[in-house]
Amino acid sequence: MEIKIKKLHPGAKMPAYATAGAACFDLHAATVAGSQHLGSVVHEGYPITCETGLAFEIPQGNVMLIFGRSGHGFKDNVRLSNAVGVIDADFRGEVKVKLTCDKIGRASCRERVSSPV
Secondary structure (H helix, E strand, C coil): CCCEEEECCCCCCCCECCCCCCCCCEEECCEECCECCCCEEEECCECEEEEEEEEEECCCCCEEEEECCHHHHHHHCEEECCCEEEEECCCCCEEEEEEEECCCEEECCCCEEEEEC
8 A cells, every 4th residue: 555645844854664564654753732842742631742743645545544653652651642543534734643652651752752643
């Protein structure tokens, strides 16, 4: 399946599979909560929004599902705020990922923040 990707932000990183056996490609944060500084702490009860700087053209009849990275949960207690993100075929805006945590964690610009499939 071919998916067209539009780069909306100069700091955006194009998605890629981390390994040959990876089930999902990685999305990276271009900005965190609108800021380009490296390193934002995710405080318990205060979710942050990671902007990917990317827009996707999903073919009609398909959907892109966004899952949290397992390492975020195990290492940093960070997870997707909505559990699973759904990007419909007719959505053309910037894909954003909202992260929350169960205790203090972190998220940084240009860090991998989710795994779409």
